[in-house]
Amino acid sequence: MANSAQARKRARQAEKQRAHNASLRSTLRTAVKRVRQAILNGDKNAALEVFQKSTSIIDTIAEKKVVHKNKAARTKSRLSAQIKRMNASA
16 A cells, blocks of 8 residues: 555546546447447448447547557447448448
């Protein structure tokens, strides 16, 4: 356990930030799940609409450095490719 007042305060701040980041990561995962679910349902228009909303969420969370910007870009790219494949197979 932290011995100095400064270390105790940093421990409190770190715990608060960890909880906040966990919440944002959960929001990110939920956004991705919504897009994947729309893709599985087979409705391209709905998938595109959900993807556009999720894109802004993913970008915001990457901007706050909760996840790396390359991970955010990779996730968006893969979701976009899945949506494009929906049209090719239909």
